[in-house]
Amino acid sequence: MKTSTVALIAVGAVVTVGIGYAIYFDQKRRNDPEFRKRLKRERKRLLKVKKSEEEAFKNKAAESISQALDEIANETFPVTNQDKEKLFVEEVAKGEELAARGEEFYNEAAVSFFRALKVYPSPVELVMIYQKTVPEPVFNLVMAMMSLDVKRKQELYYKVYPPAEMNVRIDELPEGVTDDGKQIIRRGLVATRDFDEGEVIYTEIPVVSALEPALEGQDFCNFCLKQIPASESTVTCSIGCEKVVYCSTDCEKKAVAQYHQYLCTSSLSLSSKEHEFATYATKNNVKYPGMIARFLATMVYEETTKVPTGRDDEYNTWDHIERLRFLEVNPGPTEALEIKLLKELLGPKVPGIDEFVTEERYLTLKGKLQYNAYGVETVAEGEKTVPKSPEQHRNARSTSPAHPLTGAALYRATSYLAHSCEPNTAVSFPRRTQELALVATRPIKQGEELTTSYVQVDSDGEPVRGHVERKKELADAFRFKCACKRCEREEAAAASSDRD
Ligand SMILES: [Zn+2]
Ligand SMILES: [Zn+2]
Ligand SMILES: [Zn+2]
Incomplete structure (x- = not known):
């Protein structure tokens, strides 16, 4: 029985x-x-x-x-x-x-x-x-x-998702055919109403973001990435470390609750896992391991604080992120070390994290950041020069000629924005924080797909490089072959001038 x-x-x-x-x-x-x-x-x-x-x-x-x-x-x-x-x-x-x-x-x-x-x-x-x-x-x-x-x-x-007030929906769109004739479908953002040139389509707060490691603890907010004007005082970590600063107590509180409580090095010895993790990021000038740590901590925060309603149309951070495309990241000694550091950092504080952070999942998360993250620019006064990160040019979507940027961030809806070399929108940061605003760069009709450029294409109306180099840059960084109208046109023009 x-x-x-x-x-x-x-x-x-x-x-x-x-x-x-x-x-x-x-x-x-x-x-x-x-x-x-x-x-x-x-x-x-x-x-x-x-x-x-x-x-x-x-x-x-x-x-x-x-x-x-x-x-x-x-x-x-x-x-x-x-x-x-x-x-x-x-x-x-x-x-x-x-x-x-x-x-x-x-x-x-x-x-x-x-x-x-x-x-x-x-x-x-x-x-x-x-x-x-x-x-x-x-x-x-x-x-x-x-x-x-x-x-x-x-x-x-x-x-x-996305909610109606964002004025966009995520549609299945055809993207050519495979070698054996099967239709390839991808998901992209489509406007749900008309927009004038210059109009803001939506604004979005990221799931996770991070400053360039070299800017941490200086005049940039660890939470919202804002540059804190010299005339304003900075807010320090309430736990007591001196590694980060904030633009407001509001940002400080959110950071501590959501992730900094796990990362703070206050009153810990230099040999602590927290110090080791922070030092790794600074020494190698990389943001993504820290962003993954924040992301995992934020998931735990969300799960332990939200009041569940039991409704089926409720989605949490992981539901949003697991759908996103990602670049294949090959496991290597760097990733093995990062996983080890991450587990040592979070393991003792977050039971279950050990089983959750498998190699496959870590590589997927990293690949999602590499493909979907946007470079964030928040410098409001003066000039900032920070050492160029090995992650920066290749991996964050950005049309800014100003490199390096202040940091990087991963967004829910904006991740679905496809690339075009003659896009109809541009990403901007009008509040000089991590809040992204998507702006129409020409009139857009309802039902039209929204596109943006993942790399800088033009400067003052002049192309910064030829279409061959541009395509190569896109292929190197994001691993796709651009087939936008402009690339087609420029290729055709080059082919016909070759014949002359
Ligand atoms: Zn802030
Ligand atoms: Zn701290
Ligand atoms: Zn193109």
């Missing part, structure tokens, strides 16, 4: 209680390749049901799964832990009772087990418990519901 689910959960619950953010990492595993493989195997198993009777049962099941999910989508799930626990216990008991009554109650049983799954802090763990305790057909139904639920949530994303 199978063990009761309730009995096994009692054991599991002890482990998970009090680790709020474990929910976070755990839910993410649902999107993990390994876990998806398991789901796929389960689905395959479900599909292998051969007899026609069972086939009919399965079709009926698929239909009722879809219906059940529709209903569950309209339910309001409890928010407090106490209410969640109550619902959880009720649904598991109900599921067990229904499953015991026989086959015709399997669907209803699966719905109950699925509801319990929605409120359990550690869904993957619960799935493993179900596998041991729930009759196989019911378990298969729960798995099918789960995978359909994940799929639906993924599709819903682009319907609710």
Whole structure:
């Protein structure tokens, strides 16, 4: 006889209680390749049901799964832990009772087990418990519901994001064909109304940003990247380090809560992991490892502070970031060292980070920064010269002739902005902070795709280099072959002048 689910959960619950953010990492595993493989195997198993009777049962099941999910989508799930626990216990008991009554109650049983799954802090763990305790057909139904639920949530994303007030939507756009004739689809930003030249389409705050390491602790805010005018005083770290400064107490508070509490070197010995991490960035003049540390810390902050509503159209930072394109980063000694430093830095403070930061995930995050980050320019007075970073020219999108820039930042919507050598928008930083404003550089019609240039193309209306060099620069930094109208035109012109 199978063990009761309730009995096994009692054991599991002890482990998970009090680790709020474990929910976070755990839910993410649902999107993990390994876990998806398991789901796929389960689905395959479900599909292998051969007899026609069972086939009919399965079709009926698929239909009722879809219906059940529709209903569950309209339910309001409890928010407090106490209410969640109550619902959880009720649904598991109900599921067990229904499953015991026989086959015709399997669907209803699966719905109950699925509801319990929605409120359990550690869904993957619960799935493993179900596998041991729930009759196989019911378990298969729960798995099918789960995978359909994940799929639906993924599709819903682009319907609710970006919000209407940003005046853009993310569309699937054709991007040529593969060698064997398959259509390539990419996602790009499309205007949802007309814009005049010079009009601001939207403004956006980044997910994560960082100053050039050489500017840290000088007159630049560690949080919003703003240059602090000489006439204003800087705000120092409330924990006590002297490595960073802020433009306001507001920025200081946010930085400490979201990430600096993990990175601060105050009253720590020079051999501490915090010092080692900070020194690595300064010595090598690199921002991306620090940005990844901030990003991970911010995810934990978000997970431990936000009030969950249980709604399906809520997306967290990871949901936003995991969809973004990224450059393949090959693992090397540099990355191995960075992962080690990062784990030593965050590991003792953030249980679970060790398993979360796999080599693959670190390289992916780095590749996302390399492909999507924008150079941020905030110098308001005087001139700043900082040593050129090995990351800078090659990796951040920027049309600025002023190199080096103040820092770099990763944005949610703006990451979808495609490159063109004759773009219809430009990225700017009018408040001289990390807040990005997307400005129309010519009249734009509703439904038109928005583009920007990832590199400087012209200066005072004159091209800064020929199309061959420009294409090479784009290919080197972002690994794509530019096929914009301008490149086509200039190539055709060059070809015809060759013939003359
Ligand atoms: Zn600031
Ligand atoms: Zn500090
Ligand atoms: Zn081009």
